[in-house]
Amino acid sequence: MLNDQPLVFRKSSYSNGQGDCVEVADTSTSSFVRDSKTPDGATLSFPGGAWGAFVEDIKDSKFGV
Template sequence: MPDRDTSRVVFRKSTHSDGGEGCVEAATLNGSRLVRDSKDPGGPTLAFGPSAWAVFVEEIKQGKFNLD
């Protein structure tokens, strides 16, 4: 994926984060979903296309990534 200028992108935390510091932030840019570490906003950003994002969210809902 080519370089993305994320300087004007508004990232947001989930309302489920309860203000915690160890959260991810998400944003949308040109149809892609961007994800970054809230503790390192200038660090790397992951980008998901629409279909990959939909699969990822569905797998989260199914508990595929639970660490329990």
């Protein structure tokens, strides 16, 4: 919850349907990421466009994966 507003999480379109993925919720200032298997567990927050930049770097194979 952010400022008394619930975060709306979405699963990746690449999710394999097995529950082995992350979920992301975006606000105007941050992205929040959690494990889909434990939605009540820890949530990571990333400022501004940091999460999007990370995802783009993965797509561009900048991490060797």
